[in-house]
Amino acid sequence: MRIKLSPQRRDDTLEVVKVGDVLVLNGEPFDFSSMGEGDTLPRSAIASEWFVGDVERIGDELVLTLVLPNPRNYSPQQAFPVDLVNVPNGRVEFPKPLLEIEVVINGGDAR
Known part of the structure; x- marks a missing residue:
């Protein structure tokens, strides 16, 4: 399976x-x-907002595109994701966001 990310x-x-x-x-x-x-399988036949474009079987491989939701602290890997190829069974791992660091100035605490 090849999962492209949008x-x-x-x-x-x-x-x-x-x-x-x-x-x-x-x-x-x-x-x-x-x-x-x-x-x-045309996109219009899939009842989900997460799919972008059609799903195709090319050879033995399913090829599809999913939305990759990016939080406000998105990383460059999330902004410009590479295809996930030979995706194994189990939870699919997506690129991770940047660590979110909030600094409060003038004597506040830092998180």
């Missing part, structure tokens, strides 16, 4: 778990196991 500045989160050709996005399963070589 970064968007958003405050919500996306958790993805992969099990074979099934992706579970924030608890909602999407099963692509019935797609054969050369098949394309």
